[in-house]
Amino acid sequence: MPTVEVVDLNNQPVGQVELADAVFGAPVNESLLYEAVRQYQAGQRRGTAKTKVRWEVAGSGKKLWKQKGTGRARMGSIRSPLWRHGGTVHGPVPRDYSYKLPRKMLLGALRSALSAKLRDGQLKVVSEFGFAESKTKGVRAALNVLEAKRSVLLVDNSGNRNLELGARNLEGVTLLPTREVTVYHLLGHDRVLLSKAAAAKLSEALAL
Numbered sequence: 001m002p003t004v005e006v007v008d009l010n011n012q013p014v015g016q017v018e019l020a021d022a023v024f025g026a027p028v029n030e031s032l033l034y035e036a037v038r039q040y041q042a043g044q045r046r047g048t049a050k051t052k053v054r055w056e057v058a059g060s061g062k063k064l065w066k067q068k069g070t071g072r073a074r075m076g077s078i079r080s081p082l083w084r085h086g087g088t089v090h091g092p093v094p095r096d097y098s099y100k101l102p103r104k105m106l107l108g109a110l111r112s113a114l115s116a117k118l119r120d121g122q123l124k125v126v127s128e129f130g131f132a133e134s135k136t137k138g139v140r141a142a143l144n145v146l147e148a149k150r151s152v153l154l155v156d157n158s159g160n161r162n163l164e165l166g167a168r169n170l171e172g173v174t175l176l177p178t179r180e181v182t183v184y185h186l187l188g189h190d191r192v193l194l195s196k197a198a199a200a201k202l203s204e205a206l207a208l
Contacts, residue, residue, distance in 0.1 A: 002118065006125045006196055009142045014127050017196055020207040024118050026111040033116075035101060036109035036183035043098035051091030054079050059086075106183075111206055113186040123192045124148075125199045129156050134165035143173070146193060153189040155181055155198045178202050 002025045006015045019025075059079040067074050081089045117123040124146065131138055143152055151172035156163060167175045174185060178201045186192060194202070 004118070004123075004125050004199070006127050007146070008127050009130070009145065011145050011147070017125055017199060019199060020203040023111050023203050023206040024114050026108075026115045028112045028116045028119070029108060030112075032105060032109040032112055033183055033187065036106060036113075037187065039099060039101045039106075040182055040184040045097040047095045047097050049092040050094055051088040053089075053091070054081060054087030057085065057087045107206055109183045110181070110186075113183045114202065114206075117186060117192050122190065123194065125194050125196055127196050128158070129154065129160055129163045129195055131160065131162040131166055134162040136166050136169050139163065139166035139173075140170060143170075143193075146191075148191040148193060150191070151189040152191040152193060153181075153185055154193050155202075156195040157198050157201060158195065178205070 002019050002021060003016050004019055004024070005013050006017050008014050054077075057079050059077070061077060061079075064075050064078060065072065078086070080086045114123070126146070131142070143149065152174075154163070154167060154173065154175045155178055156175065157177050164175060167173050172189075174189065176185060178198050181202070
């Protein structure tokens with residue numbers, strides 16, 4: 001089992017925690033990571049693109065000229081796709097782009113992402129996010145001390161209201177409970193800070 005150092009908000013060691021080797025020491029499968037990120041982004045697409053087909057565009061339904069005798073090509077409607085301002089053929093319509101991946105693939109991708117972050121030194125375990133005040137400045141100062149100055153993912157299950165209020169206006173900072181952590185979030189942030197309780201929960205849940 002990988003043993004990870006636990007630090008406090010002053011970035012001082014306060015102990016160690018043993019994490020499941022199957023979760024934080026797993027082989028990194030880049031194909032699984034790609035599929036998990038692709039699936040997440042597909043689910044975020046709004047799918048509202050829409051063009052009007054022949055029967056939806058404005059215009060009269062009257063036949064423009066008689067069928068024969070004019071020397072011109074026959075034409076039945078001004079709304080024909082062949083004409084300017086006519087309908088669109090095979091254009092986009094509202095649709096749902098989301099799809100499901102097998103549960104084993106998603107769990108394997110999460111293990112790969114956590115292992116990659118720990119391997120690259122981008123994951124840190126904090127004893128707890130105990131902020132006495134809901135001040136943005138205080139959270140920002142703590143993140144700077146923890147060497148998380150750019151984009152950072154905070155994972156905590158304590159429901160700390162002060163942390164939620166203090167972190168919500170910080171650019172590049174995302175706060176999630178363990179059940180909502182995805183591969184997209186893990187790979188999309190430079191640093192990952194886990195509370196000790198959240199690290200234990202992930203280690204237990206993903207090791208099954």
